[in-house]
Amino acid sequence: MTTTLVRRCVSMFFMEAGLWAGIDWFKRGSGNNEDTFINNLVKPLLSAAFGRLAGCTFRWSRDPLRSGKRKDPDARLLLPDYQVSFGARSIFLAEFKTAVASRKEMENDFIKLTCMGKKAVDALYKDGFHASVVLMHGKGVDIEVFELRLRAEAVYFLQCLGKFQLVTNPQEFPLLLCLGPLISAQVRKK
Numbered sequence: 001m002t003t004t005l006v007r008r009c010v011s012m013f014f015m016e017a018g019l020w021a022g023i024d025w026f027k028r029g030s031g032n033n034e035d036t037f038i039n040n041l042v043k044p045l046l047s048a049a050f051g052r053l054a055g056c057t058f059r060w061s062r063d064p065l066r067s068g069k070r071k072d073p074d075a076r077l078l079l080p081d082y083q084v085s086f087g088a089r090s091i092f093l094a095e096f097k098t099a100v101a102s103r104k105e106m107e108n109d110f111i112k113l114t115c116m117g118k119k120a121v122d123a124l125y126k127d128g129f130h131a132s133v134v135l136m137h138g139k140g141v142d143i144e145v146f147e148l149r150l151r152a153e154a155v156y157f158l159q160c161l162g163k164f165q166l167v168t169n170p171q172e173f174p175l176l177l178c179l180g181p182l183i184s185a186q187v188r189k190k
Contacts, residue, residue: 008048008049008051011048033098034081034096034097034098034101037096037098037099038060038061038081038082038096041141041166041167041168042081042082042094042096042138042166043060043082045166045167046082046094046136050084050092053084053086055086055087056084056085056086056091057084057085057086058082058083058084058085059079059082059083059085060081060082061079061080061081061082080093080094080095080112080113080116081094081095081096082094082096082136088123089120089123089124089127089129090116090120090123090133091120091124091131091133091134092133092134092135092136093113093116093117093120093133093134093135093136094113094135094136094137094138095109095110095112095113095136095137095138096109096137096138097109097138097139097140098140099139099140099141100140101139101140106139109137110137113135113137114135114148114158117133117135117146117148117158118148118156120133120148121133121148121149121150121156122150125150130150131149132147132148132149133147133148133149134146134147134148134161135147135148135158138166141165141166141168142163142165142166143163143164143165143166144160144162144163145160145161145162145163145164146158146159146160146161147159147161164178165178
């Protein structure tokens with residue numbers, strides 16, 4: 001399973017120009033806004049990891065929302081940067097910030113992520129599924145993967161599945177072998 005995921009990740013990175021864009025991800029103002037960061041470094045990885053789950057839909061924060069025939073710009077604030085849903089139920093949520101984001105921004109993103117995770121777990125439980133939701137929080141190139149589940153009524157348990165680093169240039173491809181937390185999250189959702 002590890003070699004399959006690594007192979008898919010490498011092929012996704014070769015399809016995108018992100019690793020070859022020459023952007024200094026650790027320097028403010030070098031084209032490293034959050035959307036560029038997510039599109040170039042995170043999207044190839046998550047597309048490879050979760051892109052083949054049967055029956056699932058995927059949403060990036062930049063995907064347009066439709067409310068009737070109009071786009072709803074306010075609803076975007078309530079969406080994570082990345083979401084995997086099975087039907088109307090969210091099973092994987094992710095929030096990312098660039099490497100130059102402030103500590104306060106990262107803390108606010110983590111709070112937002114856990115609140116959305118709680119709502120997703122509640123919705124699963126309400127629909128009769130006693131299942132967990134996987135959360136991914138990116139602080140620059142450092143990624144943490146969590147599992148949020150309902151232990152008992154109104155008692156939630158947030159467990160860290162692990163940490164890994166994103167690949168930021170072609171010389172860092174060996175880091176893909178450290179994708180244990182992402183593989184663990186992928187296995188839990190199958």
